Amino acid sequence: MTRIAVTVDGVKYADEVEPRMLLVHYLREQVGKTGTVVGCDTSNCGACTVHLDGRSVKSCSILAVQADGSEVTTIEGLAREGQLHPVQQAFHDNHALQCGFCTPGMIMQSIDLLGDNPDPDDAAVREGLEGNLCRCTGYQNIVKAVRDAADMMSSGAGPAAERVSPSSVAGGGR
Amino acid sequence: MIPASFDYVAPSSVEEALQALAQGGEEAKVLGGGQSLLPVLRMRLAAPTTVVDLRKLTELRGVRDEGDAIVIGSMTTHHDVTRDPLVAEHAELVVKTIRTVADPQIRHRGTFGGSLVHADPAGDLLAPAVALGAEMVIAGSSGRRTVPASEFFLDFFTTAVAPDEILVEVRIPKHTGWGSHYEKFNRVAQAWSIVAVAAAVRSEGGSIAEARVVLTNMGSTPIRATGVEQALVGQPASDEVIRAAAQHAAEGTSPMTDGNADGDYREHLARVLTGRAVAAAAGLAVQGG
Numbered sequence: 001m002t003r004i005a006v007t008v009d010g011v012k013y014a015d016e017v018e019p020r021m022l023l024v025h026y027l028r029e030q031v032g033k034t035g036t037v038v039g040c041d042t043s044n045c046g047a048c049t050v051h052l053d054g055r056s057v058k059s060c061s062i063l064a065v066q067a068d069g070s071e072v073t074t075i076e077g078l079a080r081e082g083q084l085h086p087v088q089q090a091f092h093d094n095h096a097l098q099c100g101f102c103t104p105g106m107i108m109q110s111i112d113l114l115g116d117n118p119d120p121d122d123a124a125v126r127e128g129l130e131g132n133l134c135r136c137t138g139y140q141n142i143v144k145a146v147r148d149a150a151d152m153m154s155s156g157a158g159p160a161a162e163r164v165s166p167s168s169v170a171g172g173g174r
Numbered sequence: 175m176i177p178a179s180f181d182y183v184a185p186s187s188v189e190e191a192l193q194a195l196a197q198g199g200e201e202a203k204v205l206g207g208g209q210s211l212l213p214v215l216r217m218r219l220a221a222p223t224t225v226v227d228l229r230k231l232t233e234l235r236g237v238r239d240e241g242d243a244i245v246i247g248s249m250t251t252h253h254d255v256t257r258d259p260l261v262a263e264h265a266e267l268v269v270k271t272i273r274t275v276a277d278p279q280i281r282h283r284g285t286f287g288g289s290l291v292h293a294d295p296a297g298d299l300l301a302p303a304v305a306l307g308a309e310m311v312i313a314g315s316s317g318r319r320t321v322p323a324s325e326f327f328l329d330f331f332t333t334a335v336a337p338d339e340i341l342v343e344v345r346i347p348k349h350t351g352w353g354s355h356y357e358k359f360n361r362v363a364q365a366w367s368i369v370a371v372a373a374a375v376r377s378e379g380g381s382i383a384e385a386r387v388v389l390t391n392m393g394s395t396p397i398r399a400t401g402v403e404q405a406l407v408g409q410p411a412s413d414e415v416i417r418a419a420a421q422h423a424a425e426g427t428s429p430m431t432d433g434n435a436d437g438d439y440r441e442h443l444a445r446v447l448t449g450r451a452v453a454a455a456a457g458l459a460v461q462g463g
Contacts, residue, residue, distance in 0.1 A: 002182055019182030019225065020215075041175065043213055044364070046279060055253070055282040061212040062283065065182055066205075066229060112278065130363040131277025 004068040008033060009077025017064045024048045026064035027074060035076040035104055039133075046132030049105035050074045056112035058131070075104035078111075087111050090149035091142075098136035106132050110146045119150055177215035184227040188234070188313050188342060191226055195338045196315060198224030204340060205229075206249060206288030209280045234287070234342055237261055243309075243345045248287020253278075255286050265346045267302045267354035267374050274298060274356060277364045287341045290326070293333045293395075294366070300327055300396040301372035301388040302356065308346045314339040327395035352376045355454035357447040358390075361434075367391050368434045369443040371399075371423070373451035375411070382406045382415075387452065389444055392427045401425045402448055411456040420449035 001016040008031050015030055027033040027050065036059060039047030043061040050059045051073040059072075078085035084092065087110050097103045106129065113120060113128035120128060125146045126139065134142060181198075185191040195202050203222035205211055214220045228234060234249035237258045244260045252272045255261055262269050275281060275289070275298050289299045290310070303310075303323040310321045312335055321334045328334060335341050358370035370390035376383045385406040387399040401422030409415040424441035431437045 018179065020177040020179055022176070022212075022216075025176070041216065043209070043280070046277070049279055052282075056279045057283050058279045060216075061209055061280070063182075063205075063208065063212070063227075065184070066208065066227065068184075109279065128278060131279045 002065050002068075004065055006064075006067050006069075007071040009072070009074055019063065019065050021064045022060055023050075023052075023062040023064050023067050023072075024059035026067075027059060027072065033074045033076050036074045037101060037104060039101065039105070044131075044133065045102065045105070046109060046129075047102050047105040049108040049132065051108060051112065056109050073108075075107060078107070085111070086152040087114070087146070087149040090145040090152060094141045094145035094148055096137065096141040096145035097134075102132060102134045102136075106134065106142060110149065113146065114150055114153060118154060120146065122147070175216050175218060177212075178218060178221040180222055181224045182227065183224065184230050186230045188231060188340060191228060191231065191340055192313060192315055192338065194224065194226045195340070198222075198226065200337050202226055202337065204291070206285040206291075207251060207283040208288075209276070209284035210288060210292040210294070228340070240345070243347050246286050246344045246346065248285060248290075248341045248343055250286050252276075252281035252284050252286065252289075256281070264348040264350050265302075265306055266352070267306060267349070267356065267372060268299075268346070270354060271298050271302045271356040271372060274358045274370075280364075286344065290344065291333055291335055291341050293327055293331050295330055295394050295396075296366035296368075296391040298356070298358065298367060298370060298390060301370065301390045302374075303344065303346075304396045304398060305372045305374050305386040305388040306346050306349055307386075308344050310334070310341055311343045311345065312339050313342045318342070320345075324398070330394045349374060349376075352384075353455040353457055355451045357451035357454065359443050359447055369429070369440050369447060371444065371447040371451040373448070373455040375406070375452065375455040377411055377456060380410055382409055382411050382456065385452070387423070387448060389423065389427065389448075392424070392429045392440060392444055397427055399423050399425075399444075399448060402452070406452065411458065413453065413458060416452045416456065416458070417449055420445050420452065423448035 005014045037047045039045035048059045125143045183194045202224040205227040234247040237260050256272045308323040310326045326334050352374045354374040358367050367390045372388045374386045385403045387402045389397045402419045405419035423444040429437045429440035
């Protein structure tokens with residue numbers, strides 16, 4: 001067993017883990033963050049995407065011990081005081097999901113994408129999400145949602161967006 | 175699946191890492207970013223007894239200028255390599271190639287050195303390393319040695335790095351002002367190359383003064399298309415010259431047949447993709463096959 005200290009969604013954890021334990025299993029089984037899901041188990045689908053020290057990663061392809069000393073943000077850490085993150089809200093508003101299984105990973109990767117490119121066109125969204133697979137929607141509404149979120153998060157957007165300014169949400173303003 | 179059990183160490187210096195590898199023996203394995211090793215462990219294609227994680231070796235991260243070359247630390251992530259201004263200016267081919275590797279999440283974790291040492295014949299970084307004449311700096315218990323990229327890749331998943339050694343950095347001679355392109359053929363996003371071609375060209379007054387063309391996944395190791403290079407040098411960078419030169423691309427290769435492509439289809443791809451890669455590297459508009 002190896003001792004690790006990890007901050008997950010703003011809370012510090014110290015745990016003994018087997019070195020072979022994957023980060024996604026640590027998050028789900030030890031920390032209880034079941035919002036992060038295991039999809040393909042082969043690092044193709046992106047459903048398990050979380051942020052590790054501010055960058056999107058596939059948590060099925062990282063050992064929990066590799067995250068020692070790091071900060072992890074999961075889908076469960078995005079909402080602030082009951083208010084959805086703009087990307088979560090945009091996925092809701094645009095029906096960007098059917099079964100919802102890929103959604104946690106899609107949203108985490110979309111936030112990373114918008115941090116790099118605050119105003120992506122359709123092609124840039126599709127390229128930025130190339131590591132995330134959805135088997136229901138055909139991606140149209142996902143692309144719409146990400147662009148809608150970009151509008152909501154842009155400076156000069158309406159009052160609703162100003163309540164969740166990019167600097168106050170994970171991945172914004174990077 | 176869950177990997178088989180192993181002992182884990184995260185040393186804080188290259189010397190400590192080398193000691194850990196020596197103690198672990200043949201069954202010890204180096205962990206860089208883990209984007210190749212973790213899938214292998216999970217599928218239980220490998221079951222090392224000891225995993226030596228290099229994540230604390232910050233001295234192996236980053237890019238520096240060494241006069242006539244740039245030096246990329248082996249633990250520098252793909253993402254960081256593509257954002258580095260030195261790489262963009264002096265080894266543009268590397269940036270263009272990495273943009274085609276896997277997906278953003280994997281590029282955030284995967285390392286430049288890890289890809290090279292993994293030496294998957296379909297891996298994308300091998301061909302540009304050979305094309306740019308990179309030199310691999312390998313640390314072992316008796317010191318450091320340098321191996322040119324052309325002698326580094328020995329076979330499928332096999333390099334000059336011994337089990338008790340670590341690739342610490344990669345020196346890339348500056349190719350400032352060279353045109354370059356990486357033309358990759360695969361069927362779906364984030365798939366491995368079925369065939370790909372790395373091309374770098376130095377033009378002088380409308381003619382091709384120097385050319386490097388290296389093929390990905392046309393054999394167990396990257397293959398330099400010397401016939402193409404010879405047909406290009408000294409010629410005007412015209413569509414006609416490039417098309418004719420590209421016909422030499424598959425010479426001397428015997429590519430494998432697998433679920434993705436037959437060998438003769440790979441030879442066809444090598445010719446087509448070489449034409450496109452060289453044309454783009456020479457600044458011509460890319461045209462069809």
